[in-house]
Amino acid sequence: MIDLSTLNPPQRAAAEHTEGPLLVLAGAGSGKTRVITYRIGHLLLDRKVKADNILAVTFTNKAAGEMKERVRELVGRGKAKGMVISTFHSLGVRILRRDIERLGYKKNFSIYTTSDQIGLIRQAMREVNADGKKFDAETLLWRISGWKNGLIPPDRAVPRYNDPDELLACDVYPRYQALLHACNAIDFDDIIMLTVRLLQDYPEVLDHWQERFRYIMVDEYQDTNASQYLFISLLAKKYRNLCVVGDDDQSIYGWRGADVGNILDFERDYPGCRVVKLEQNYRSTGTILEAANQVIKNNAKRKEKRLWTDVGEGRPIDMVIAQDDEEEATLVVERLQMERYQHNLSFGDFAILYRTNSQSRAFEEQLRFEDIPYVLVGGMQFYERKEVKDALSYLKVIDNPLDEQALLRVVNFPRRGIGDGTVVKINQWSLEHQCPLLEAMGRVGEIEGITEALREKVLAFHRLITGAAEEFRRPGNLAARVKGFYDRIGLEEELYRTIEEPATARRKVENVEQIINSMAGYEERIPGATLSGFLEKVSLMDEDRFSGKDKKEHGKDAVTLMSLHSSKGLEFPFVFLVGFEEEILPHKKSVEEGMSIDEERRLCYVGITRARRHLTITRCLHRKKYGKLLERQPSRFLEEIPERLVQVHEGMVKKAVTEDEQEAMAQDFFARMREKLG
DNA sequence: CTAACATCTCTTTTT
DNA sequence: GAGATGTTAG
Numbered sequence: 001m002i003d004l005s006t007l008n009p010p011q012r013a014a015a016e017h018t019e020g021p022l023l024v025l026a027g028a029g030s031g032k033t034r035v036i037t038y039r040i041g042h043l044l045l046d047r048k049v050k051a052d053n054i055l056a057v058t059f060t061n062k063a064a065g066e067m068k069e070r071v072r073e074l075v076g077r078g079k080a081k082g083m084v085i086s087t088f089h090s091l092g093v094r095i096l097r098r099d100i101e102r103l104g105y106k107k108n109f110s111i112y113t114t115s116d117q118i119g120l121i122r123q124a125m126r127e128v129n130a131d132g133k134k135f136d137a138e139t140l141l142w143r144i145s146g147w148k149n150g151l152i153p154p155d156r157a158v159p160r161y162n163d164p165d166e167l168l169a170c171d172v173y174p175r176y177q178a179l180l181h182a183c184n185a186i187d188f189d190d191i192i193m194l195t196v197r198l199l200q201d202y203p204e205v206l207d208h209w210q211e212r213f214r215y216i217m218v219d220e221y222q223d224t225n226a227s228q229y230l231f232i233s234l235l236a237k238k239y240r241n242l243c244v245v246g247d248d249d250q251s252i253y254g255w256r257g258a259d260v261g262n263i264l265d266f267e268r269d270y271p272g273c274r275v276v277k278l279e280q281n282y283r284s285t286g287t288i289l290e291a292a293n294q295v296i297k298n299n300a301k302r303k304e305k306r307l308w309t310d311v312g313e314g315r316p317i318d319m320v321i322a323q324d325d326e327e328e329a330t331l332v333v334e335r336l337q338m339e340r341y342q343h344n345l346s347f348g349d350f351a352i353l354y355r356t357n358s359q360s361r362a363f364e365e366q367l368r369f370e371d372i373p374y375v376l377v378g379g380m381q382f383y384e385r386k387e388v389k390d391a392l393s394y395l396k397v398i399d400n401p402l403d404e405q406a407l408l409r410v411v412n413f414p415r416r417g418i419g420d421g422t423v424v425k426i427n428q429w430s431l432e433h434q435c436p437l438l439e440a441m442g443r444v445g446e447i448e449g450i451t452e453a454l455r456e457k458v459l460a461f462h463r464l465i466t467g468a469a470e471e472f473r474r475p476g477n478l479a480a481r482v483k484g485f486y487d488r489i490g491l492e493e494e495l496y497r498t499i500e501e502p503a504t505a506r507r508k509v510e511n512v513e514q515i516i517n518s519m520a521g522y523e524e525r526i527p528g529a530t531l532s533g534f535l536e537k538v539s540l541m542d543e544d545r546f547s548g549k550d551k552k553e554h555g556k557d558a559v560t561l562m563s564l565h566s567s568k569g570l571e572f573p574f575v576f577l578v579g580f581e582e583e584i585l586p587h588k589k590s591v592e593e594g595m596s597i598d599e600e601r602r603l604c605y606v607g608i609t610r611a612r613r614h615l616t617i618t619r620c621l622h623r624k625k626y627g628k629l630l631e632r633q634p635s636r637f638l639e640e641i642p643e644r645l646v647q648v649h650e651g652m653v654k655k656a657v658t659e660d661e662q663e664a665m666a667q668d669f670f671a672r673m674r675e676k677l678g
Numbered sequence: 679c680t681a682a683c684a685t686c687t688c689t690t691t692t693t
Numbered sequence: 694g695a696g697a698t699g700t701t702a703g
Contacts, residue, residue, distance in 0.1 A: 359689095378692075415680080418679090420679090563690085566691090587689095626688080626689090627694045
């Protein structure tokens, strides 16, 4: 039995309502995850629902992982086995892996990330003779992505305005989609779009998954876009046991097509649904909650809610004003240390939250300088590094020889004398003969205008890839074999050879080794692990629970650094909300584009409500941008926080230039700390 | 074809 | 100010 008596009445009502549609409007910190966890436990243990029949969908791998963990804690690992808790994208891939052949793709399809997408868009632009200088591939991709999220196929895309970008995007879209198909690749938008198509066009596929998932829960429902909405609607159509949880005040993904209307209209979509409101906040102090409420109430279009708490006021919010971004980092880290000693806390109790990922750098440097452990969440820095992408591209081509983006990356890395000219010739030939690029390389003898020496090089490369593809067909012992492969092609030597700075080269080599470590960790975890499986996890950025590095760092006591977007759904006792300035929060782009800044305000709301005990907000008077020091204005949201809740601190650290000054600063810091501690 | 050098652009947010 | 892209000489 699951003990539901620890839940408050509305929470309990939500957990007990298992049959038929249910809408849970859950304010920040109102115990939403707890409700979902208990609801799953209740389904499993009290209603005797088979774990196989339960599906919970989240937006991030982090959220999915956390939910899995909490369900396991509640009901035990064995009872939870078979239940699916995953992101929209992981779920889509799972469904596609089974039946994508019906849509004309092969089962070993690749998942293309942004840089691959850009590569294809550029190619598509060349094919329709678009001026690559005049048009920006990213802008086009953006439009195309918008259509895909709205489930508009290439033949139905029409320009809404007489906008040159829009017109070109209409031409490029079908070419882009054809190129993806030729590469046996799908992009992130396709994951959802193709899944929906599969479910719509193949009743037996739909039926299979409807029978499988009889009880469905969707977290952060306010962030679903049109295609995700349809995806869920299709799955839930048969049994109608759909429970969606969300908060319109925390909708922060409008920019990628999320439609708050989906949650606001749920009652209309599912007549007779039960609605439960969770308004008691268990997370934050009264002061923090009051600040959040005062900010968010400035948004016009929202469902009125009154979040309340009974935990008491707590400390005032600290507002720290720094001279520049460097000092901001110094002050934050200094305060962090101070709080930690004063309250005997661990590093894991602190988070530094920012609007843009680039803001993390100053804080990272300062934390490293002070020898404070930290984890940087998101930013997907690791897999975006050149050497990592190159190394992974080999694995991608081996796994899916049609993957041209990967093939093009590695054809001349390490340097093997096959330059652009040659590649262009082969590519042209492959287009003319409707033959995949790799196959064209194998038939390089038939291509005109390539010297004999060059042909031999191309053939050697072709043999390398096809040979490896053959070799890796056999599963098992992946990590060791990949290492062997990298050694064979001399990947490390190439890095040492081409990078003059030895320390940099070292780091890059370590990054490549990190891939192999991750793979070893993955293999350990999953019996019968395949290259495809590994690459899929990497593409979906679902790596944090198997990579060797993170396993070590998972239990590590460390300060968390992340963007406001990544922080949604999480909480920390002490939060530093940094860069509270105009043009950062709200971001310049959102102001320029004349969009309503409500979403920026919601972002601000999300940031404030992450804090449990104490919130520190910081801003700078100057900030370096493009290497220039610019004057900064405080965020407009600052005025919305009542003054009585805030205590202002001017910066007090002088810039230390010489080593002596640095030493003096350190002494000063310790003196102040001793004084403060008594 | 490669390496060295010059020029240009970029900073939302994520799966 | 970095990092990617483009240009030029060997």
